[in-house]
Amino acid sequence: MDFIIPQLLTGLAGASSLFLVAVGLTIIFGVTRIVNFSHGSLMMLGAYIGWSILTRLPRDPEWFVLGIAATVLCTAAIGVVLEVVVLRRVYRAPELFQLLATFGVVLILQDVTLWIWGPVELPLPRPRWLRGFVTILDSRFPVYDLVLIAVGPAVLGILWLVMNRTRWGTLVRAATLDREMVAALGVDQRLLFTSVFALGAGLAGLGGALSLPNASANLQIDLSVITDAFVVVVVGGLGSLAGAFVASLLIGILQAFGIVLVPQSTLVLVFLVMAVVLVFRPNGLMGRPQAEAREATLAAPVVRPAPRVLRILGAVALLLAVAAPFLAGDYYLTVLTDGAVALLFATSLHFMMGPGGMASFGHAAWFGIGAYAAGLMSQWLGAPMPLALLAAPLAAGIVAALFGWFVARLSGVYLSMLTLAFAQIVWAVSFQWVEVTGGDNGLLGLWPPGWARDPAVYYWITLALSVGVAMLLRRMLYSPYGYALRAARDSAVRAQSIGLDVQRLRIVALVVAGAAAGLSGALFSYAKGGVFPTYISIPHSVEALLMVLLGGLQTVAGPIVGALVYTGLADILVRSTDLWRLVLGAVIVLLVVAFPEGVAGAARRLWLRGREA
Amino acid sequence: MLSVEGLNTHYGRAHILQGMALEIGAGEVMVLLGRNGAGKSTTMKSIIGLVRPTSGRIAFAGREIAGQEPHRIARAGLGYVPEDRRVFADLSVMENLEVGRQPPREGLRPWTPGRLFELFPNLGQMRGRPGGRMSGGEQQMLTIARTLMGNPRLILLDEPSEGLAPVIVEQMARTILALKQEGLTVLLAEQNLHFASGVADRATVVEKGRVVWAGTIAALRADEAARSQYLAV
Numbered sequence A: 001m002d003f004i005i006p007q008l009l010t011g012l013a014g015a016s017s018l019f020l021v022a023v024g025l026t027i028i029f030g031v032t033r034i035v036n037f038s039h040g041s042l043m044m045l046g047a048y049i050g051w052s053i054l055t056r057l058p059r060d061p062e063w064f065v066l067g068i069a070a071t072v073l074c075t076a077a078i079g080v081v082l083e084v085v086v087l088r089r090v091y092r093a094p095e096l097f098q099l100l101a102t103f104g105v106v107l108i109l110q111d112v113t114l115w116i117w118g119p120v121e122l123p124l125p126r127p128r129w130l131r132g133f134v135t136i137l138d139s140r141f142p143v144y145d146l147v148l149i150a151v152g153p154a155v156l157g158i159l160w161l162v163m164n165r166t167r168w169g170t171l172v173r174a175a176t177l178d179r180e181m182v183a184a185l186g187v188d189q190r191l192l193f194t195s196v197f198a199l200g201a202g203l204a205g206l207g208g209a210l211s212l213p214n215a216s217a218n219l220q221i222d223l224s225v226i227t228d229a230f231v232v233v234v235v236g237g238l239g240s241l242a243g244a245f246v247a248s249l250l251i252g253i254l255q256a257f258g259i260v261l262v263p264q265s266t267l268v269l270v271f272l273v274m275a276v277v278l279v280f281r282p283n284g285l286m287g288r289p290q291a292e293a294r295e296a297t298l299a300a301p302v303v304r305p306a307p308r309v310l311r312i313l314g315a316v317a318l319l320l321a322v323a324a325p326f327l328a329g330d331y332y333l334t335v336l337t338d339g340a341v342a343l344l345f346a347t348s349l350h351f352m353m354g355p356g357g358m359a360s361f362g363h364a365a366w367f368g369i370g371a372y373a374a375g376l377m378s379q380w381l382g383a384p385m386p387l388a389l390l391a392a393p394l395a396a397g398i399v400a401a402l403f404g405w406f407v408a409r410l411s412g413v414y415l416s417m418l419t420l421a422f423a424q425i426v427w428a429v430s431f432q433w434v435e436v437t438g439g440d441n442g443l444l445g446l447w448p449p450g451w452a453r454d455p456a457v458y459y460w461i462t463l464a465l466s467v468g469v470a471m472l473l474r475r476m477l478y479s480p481y482g483y484a485l486r487a488a489r490d491s492a493v494r495a496q497s498i499g500l501d502v503q504r505l506r507i508v509a510l511v512v513a514g515a516a517a518g519l520s521g522a523l524f525s526y527a528k529g530g531v532f533p534t535y536i537s538i539p540h541s542v543e544a545l546l547m548v549l550l551g552g553l554q555t556v557a558g559p560i561v562g563a564l565v566y567t568g569l570a571d572i573l574v575r576s577t578d579l580w581r582l583v584l585g586a587v588i589v590l591l592v593v594a595f596p597e598g599v600a601g602a603a604r605r606l607w608l609r610g611r612e613a
Numbered sequence B: 001m002l003s004v005e006g007l008n009t010h011y012g013r014a015h016i017l018q019g020m021a022l023e024i025g026a027g028e029v030m031v032l033l034g035r036n037g038a039g040k041s042t043t044m045k046s047i048i049g050l051v052r053p054t055s056g057r058i059a060f061a062g063r064e065i066a067g068q069e070p071h072r073i074a075r076a077g078l079g080y081v082p083e084d085r086r087v088f089a090d091l092s093v094m095e096n097l098e099v100g101r102q103p104p105r106e107g108l109r110p111w112t113p114g115r116l117f118e119l120f121p122n123l124g125q126m127r128g129r130p131g132g133r134m135s136g137g138e139q140q141m142l143t144i145a146r147t148l149m150g151n152p153r154l155i156l157l158d159e160p161s162e163g164l165a166p167v168i169v170e171q172m173a174r175t176i177l178a179l180k181q182e183g184l185t186v187l188l189a190e191q192n193l194h195f196a197s198g199v200a201d202r203a204t205v206v207e208k209g210r211v212v213w214a215g216t217i218a219a220l221r222a223d224e225a226a227r228s229q230y231l232a233v
């Protein structure tokens, strides 16, 4: 049992870094109501900038502290730029678009960082004073970890003082409660928001710089940190400083012991704890029910049947799609197959998001579960393709039911964050459980059997299944179930009062969406000849969101159009530039800034205006 | 002091204010009367800038303010007390006042917590209490005090008597008269004609976002027909 104390201390040190990031996220959310996806990127920048500064300074403790301070200022300044250039313009946009815009920032910062510092990990050579040890209860313990352990509570204390003893802090707390009233009392919200963002960014930068001596600056920090930070913030309760601290401790210690006790499944453990917390306290340990943001929110979109023109267009497009193998070359046939898969993937997300009102930031989880289910069936049981294709939606549906049981009660941001965290866990499992999943190498050799191996035949199979299931989903939307689901989305309370079981409606939506996405994953795997962890990556989840939002939530045709446009664009983009993340990110940000109500929403408005005039 | 002309405001497609007009002189207390949903609150929100009017003019102290941002309008010397109180529930009385604080205004004796506690003695006895744990009447006092901390020249009071016990309503009337004594201009929204007649000099009656009657409060009390047509429940 002599590992307990050292592990505990390691856990506490980890908790401190986690807290620095999570607390910034939570403060920013409290005031601006924006879940800042790019917060992890700010930490990553903190690490890189810290590396650049610290490696140029003398290696004494005073200089180390100075260097860290300079890093904090730099990231705070970057935060200001981000807020002024991007976020300020999307405060009135719907929640999802805000998340999407900050994700665009993640993509941009990825490429910018890669471009400035290169792809190689940058470790910080540790000066002697940082390598010291202290002996506590007979075990040697790194001095630096003790420093880290002290930083967390110190920052919490300082923040508490700032929040409770300064005018600025009072204004911030007031704005968290009712920012409109704060404005009506003569406070310039813009200054407040910008300064809050600067503080959050500075804290993330501090976290990044302080993590350097133990880790290194690398390009994976952004997404791995943001997932942990989401978990902490959800467990602690959105907007609560103390909650973020307690949750950081909990998660940090859990991770430290998890690594010793159950090395392969730390993430799963973390997720379980989060699930348990949320079952008993849906708003987190110290969170409160989210106040209505006290501002006119955009009404939820109505899903309406397609007009005649669109149906005819759709029929023509389908005919063309069926005839495509006779017209297009091999390369375009693979792009078209991808398009058909994307169509199903996007439609399944739209099903839970549009009519279901549940935005998912981890839709790739279902895609991946389906893909692995098919791959494992074929690899380990030698199942033929049709059976594997059947197993995929079943597996994804079952997992979705379990997951839904936990999350169906949650709303809005909590749900989005949880779906993301869940997808990260599925990803981690696929990545770490090498014996079963093949880890990074994936499951290889998953090809269609002889009769379906011809790309044209496989394309037809994919097309038939994708379009067939998409039609089925459409049918469900106009069935009594679909109406009930929409009623539940528009007002859970009212739906309940007329006797609808809102939870069950939502779980069913999750299961249906999960199963359909699972099928698309399996179809994709057979097209690519294998299953890989990248299927479950965050960018893949975001791709689905992009397709849906590009096409618009209002129509069933939306995700279909979105999927096809996106697949085409991405194909061109990836083939034509190395900086595709930068371009894609910039496009996302521009779209959200230019059309805060969504591209389809803007198109609809223009269309309506044209008709009324 | 404040002059509103041809003000139109929409909520989405609903046309709520349809050519609203008002004129208040310095030091006056004017009451906006009208039934539920007549557009009293919308008028106030349009003036302070919380809702953006679609068209029309709002001049305050000789300056055009229509369409400006709320914090600019507030800093120009317009105070707003919302109808649903909106105290900051987690913040103490002192902190609520702090949020409202603005620099002193030329020619006005600046409000301080000390002076406000003379006006609202019960607030002085609960300086550390969070706004969420106060009675409705106390919260109403607190919102008024909070707005006064901004040293406004004109204050918009949206139904300050709503849901209060008769004793508190009387106290509220005395407060408004005291503010008038201080030289403050007041635009009051009310449904309670009795309360309004005790404090206001002039009345403007609104229906469906339009002015349907305007004159002195005495004239309104004498005009039985107008009262029963526009105000009777």
Ligand SMILES: Nc1ncnc2c1ncn2[C@@H]1O[C@H](COP(=O)(O)OP(=O)(O)OP(=O)(O)O)[C@@H](O)[C@H]1O
Residues within 6 Å of the ligand: A296, B011, B014, B016, B034, B035, B036, B037, B038, B039, B040, B041, B042, B043, B083, B191
């Ligand atoms: N946020 C809103 N969105 C849509 N319509 C609104 C909104 N707020 C008010 N309305 C509508 O505008 C009209 C005027 O409302 P307003 O609140 O100005 O009335 P009021 O005179 O203050 O009534 P009351 O005496 O009940 O406070 C009403 O018909 C109301 O339904």
Ligand SMILES: [Mg+2]
Residues within 6 Å of the ligand: B040, B041, B042, B083, B158, B159
């Ligand atoms: Mg009102």
